[in-house]
Amino acid sequence: xxxxxxxxxxxxxxxxxxxxxxxxxxxxxxxxxxxxxxxxxxxxxxxxxxxxxxxxxxxxxxxxxxxxxxxxxxxxxxxxxxxxxxxxxxxxxxxxxxxxxxxxxxxxxxxxxxxxxxxxxxxxxxxxxxxxxxxxxxxxxxxxxxxxxxxxxxxxxxxxxxxxxxxxxxxxxxx
Numbered sequence: 001x002x003x004x005x006x007x008x009x010x011x012x013x014x015x016x017x018x019x020x021x022x023x024x025x026x027x028x029x030x031x032x033x034x035x036x037x038x039x040x041x042x043x044x045x046x047x048x049x050x051x052x053x054x055x056x057x058x059x060x061x062x063x064x065x066x067x068x069x070x071x072x073x074x075x076x077x078x079x080x081x082x083x084x085x086x087x088x089x090x091x092x093x094x095x096x097x098x099x100x101x102x103x104x105x106x107x108x109x110x111x112x113x114x115x116x117x118x119x120x121x122x123x124x125x126x127x128x129x130x131x132x133x134x135x136x137x138x139x140x141x142x143x144x145x146x147x148x149x150x151x152x153x154x155x156x157x158x159x160x161x162x163x164x165x166x167x168x169x170x171x172x173x174x175x
């Protein structure tokens with residue numbers, strides 16, 4: 001083997017080892033960047049930002065109001081949106097013991113109307129009308145109310161509170 005070929009092989013092996021070590025440490029890290037691909041492609045989206053910093057550190061802490069939680073979707077049986085187990089990012093809008101009321105297209109959290117949003121998605125769900133989602137309840141222990149920021153977001157307004165055990169991490173919108 002020539003000196004040049006041997007040098008090339010050593011450099012290739014060294015760079016492969018370095019790349020593997022860096023890639024492995026990135027994959028082993030609890031931190032990631034997440035992209036809202038739907039928004040980037042020009043489709044309707046449920047997220048308020050294009051890029052997120054994702055934190056998957058264990059153990060997962062209890063959610064706080066205003067957190068952006070990364071969770072696995074529950075079964076919705078609505079025939080729209082994400083399938084059970086797919087990951088999503090939503091805002092933690094209500095915590096255990098807090099009052100949520102859905103009346104027609106109106107949403108009230110802790111007795112306060114969320115006037116900037118309505119139940120737009122209900123019009124798109126086959127076999128459902130807006131009034132089918134009317135509810136008034138206190139968020140049960142061990143659950144939280146997931147809220148999307150876009151008008152057609154599939155969130156707790158349609159499928160109810162989400163179990164805290166479904167949270168896999170938290171996100172921070174970057175831009």
